[in-house]
Amino acid sequence: TYTRGLNPTVRMFEEMLAKLEGAEDAIGFASGMSAISSAVLSFVEPGDRIVAVRHIYPDAFRLFGTLLARMRIEVTYVDGRDEAAVASALPGAKLFYMESPTSWVMETHDIGALAALAKSRGIPTIIDNSWASPVFQRPLSLGVDVVVHSASKYLGGHSDVVAGVVAGSKELIGRIRGEAYPYLGGKLSPFDAWLLIRGLRTLPIRMRAHQASGLEIARRLRDHPIVERVCHPGLANLLPAGLTGTSGLFSFVFRDGIDIRTFADRLKLFKLGVSWGGHESLIVPGEVVLQQKAQPNSAMAFGVHPRSVRLHVGLEGTEALWSDLETAIDAAFEEKT
Ligand SMILES: Cc1ncc(COP(=O)(O)O)c(C=O)c1O
Structure with a gap:
């Protein structure tokens, strides 16, 4: 055929x-x-x-x-x-x-x-x-x-x-x-x-791994003083009817005091990338999608926060990923003048 x-x-x-x-x-x-x-x-x-x-x-x-x-x-x-x-x-x-x-x-x-x-x-x-x-x-x-x-x-x-x-x-x-x-x-x-x-063939086992690491990292970010809020459905008391688990993609908003470009550059395991769903961890700053030239721009139309960051939590392991994020956050604290 x-x-x-x-x-x-x-x-x-x-x-x-x-x-x-x-x-x-x-x-x-x-x-x-x-x-x-x-x-x-x-x-x-x-x-x-x-x-x-x-x-x-x-x-x-x-x-x-x-x-x-x-x-x-x-x-x-x-x-x-x-x-x-x-x-x-x-x-x-x-x-x-x-x-x-x-x-x-x-x-x-x-x-x-x-x-x-x-x-x-x-x-x-x-x-x-x-x-x-x-x-x-x-x-x-x-x-x-x-x-x-x-x-x-x-x-x-x-x-x-x-x-x-x-x-x-x-x-x-x-x-x-x-x-x-x-x-x-x-x-x-x-x-x-x-x-x-x-x-x-590995979808169910990958999804459970993305869920476990993603949720743990989302919780630690929520409790971090430099983070204003975390957008992750698993942090609510209840998932909506029909959603039985959560994946590795979520976003959070930094408070003032972090240089987001330095944060993104210092990450080693999280690579810059707009796609997601693979084995590797990725990050996209909200500023990048707000500046996308292709029109119409949905981030502008619907309101993506300029200090937001989207993470895809991959399969590298929760502790290694958390240590990567903590190191990059420490490096990105802006000098107070
Ligand atoms: C939620 C969602 N839907 C659809 C698409 C489009 O998929 P593709 O890039 O395979 O054309 C993407 C890709 O980034 C996506 O994130």
């Missing part, structure tokens, strides 16, 4: 992922963005309106603000924690696009309640489930119609593949497979599918 249509290695990955998400079917894509764009474009037409939660992934925000805007598709952003705001934005919308937890401020939503609101109005729902992975959150079981992933993150897990996947019912996946997938052409390559199959 021709590999844009059917390939046995890609199919094997799709079947594994469908099983993990509790989906009838799944389609692999060349990137998370091709998964997102193909899924979204399967539901909307010129003149339609989408409701989306705020703080969605920056390139999804740019897709909505550029290409979809050109197609006269309008997007209304809502605070997904505010069910009344979601309920009042939904009437007349053709799609509800969610991401929970979000990937900078880690806002969490009651996915089941939001999906029910959309369902009661006959509006299909898509969620980006990259942060939690199917190990900690299975949105289809909470009533969401379609799950998308950047498989470049935890599903791959080794920072050596860029890929995406969409999972859902046979009917919806069939619709995406019939139109957006072949014509937009963002197919998953067999070699990348092979890397993803390799990654899925």
Whole structure:
């Protein structure tokens, strides 16, 4: 067969992922963005309106603000924690696009309640489930119609593949497979599918390790006098319904008195990098995303704190990572004049 249509290695990955998400079917894509764009474009037409939660992934925000805007598709952003705001934005919308937890401020939503609101109005729902992975959150079981992933993150897990996947019912996946997938052409390559199959074999054990180290480091940062606040869903008394664990991605805000550039430069185990979900630890200062040239800038639009820092806690070991952070914090204290 021709590999844009059917390939046995890609199919094997799709079947594994469908099983993990509790989906009838799944389609692999060349990137998370091709998964997102193909899924979204399967539901909307010129003149339609989408409701989306705020703080969605920056390139999804740019897709909505550029290409979809050109197609006269309008997007209304809502605070997904505010069910009344979601309920009042939904009437007349053709799609509800969610991401929970979000990937900078880690806002969490009651996915089941939001999906029910959309369902009661006959509006299909898509969620980006990259942060939690199917190990900690299975949105289809909470009533969401379609799950998308950047498989470049935890599903791959080794920072050596860029890929995406969409999972859902046979009917919806069939619709995406019939139109957006072949014509937009963002197919998953067999070699990348092979890397993803390799990654899925250790997904549960990796997620538990990211959870343990991430939570411990988040707690120590919360208790550190130089930290104003930590955005990590695991620090709340309760996780939202349906989220059964936490991953290694979270952010925190430094108080004044730390030179964030020096902090970032002094880190040895945490490398500068915007992706996440792999074995290695990464850091991105909020200032960097606020200054991104590509427009529209979601960090500006939704308000990312200029003294915030996002960490991805990898698999190097909690104590080694904490010592790296402490050393860099000590080095970055600004001289008081
Ligand atoms: C939450 C989230 N969704 C989607 C994407 C897009 O995925 P990709 O880079 O594989 O296209 C990313 C990538 O950084 C992401 O962080």
